[in-house]
Amino acid sequence: MHNKSKHKKQKLSFNERCYAVLSKVPKGQLTTYSAIAKVLGSRAYRAVGNAMNKNPYAPKVPCHRVLRKDGSLGGYAQGIAAKARLLKAEGIPIKAGKVVDLANYLHKF
DNA sequence: CGGTTGACCAAGT
DNA sequence: GACTTGGCCAACC
Numbered sequence: 001m002h003n004k005s006k007h008k009k010q011k012l013s014f015n016e017r018c019y020a021v022l023s024k025v026p027k028g029q030l031t032t033y034s035a036i037a038k039v040l041g042s043r044a045y046r047a048v049g050n051a052m053n054k055n056p057y058a059p060k061v062p063c064h065r066v067l068r069k070d071g072s073l074g075g076y077a078q079g080i081a082a083k084a085r086l087l088k089a090e091g092i093p094i095k096a097g098k099v100v101d102l103a104n105y106l107h108k109f
Numbered sequence: 110c111g112g113t114t115g116a117c118c119a120a121g122t
Numbered sequence: 123g124a125c126t127t128g129g130c131c132a133a134c135c
Binding site: 032033034037044045046047048049050051052053063066067068069070073074075076077080083 | 114115116117118119
């Protein structure tokens with residue numbers, strides 16, 4: 001059947017849209033706070049960070065794959081050490097608190 | 110409606 | 123290259 005899930009126009013909050021976008025990033029690939037904002041047609045990269053902090057859909061929504069634009073880790077609700085460990089487990093090399101070459105791992109939306 | 114809070118960013122020191 | 127500053131913007135109270 002057709003998708004009838006939108007009987008009403010439900011406005012998704014900014015946070016919900018962040019989660020929807022991020023859920024498309026596969027294991028082994030990365031994105032940034034500002035990249036998510038850009039996909040949403042917004043410049044609210046700070047608000048993206050706030051959304052990640054609240055993320056109720058973890059680990060379905062892989063907020064550990066979101067980094068700062070300069071390759072540093074940014075933050076993580078469970079601590080940046082846990083974030084680094086998860087990324088390494090996905091094959092992403094981290095040196096001195098930064099992803100070695102972020103451009104090589106950025107997901108194309 | 111105004112003020113506060115950030116898992117940010119860019120430019121300056 | 124670490125640290126500070128001003129700007130940015132959505133969510134929350």
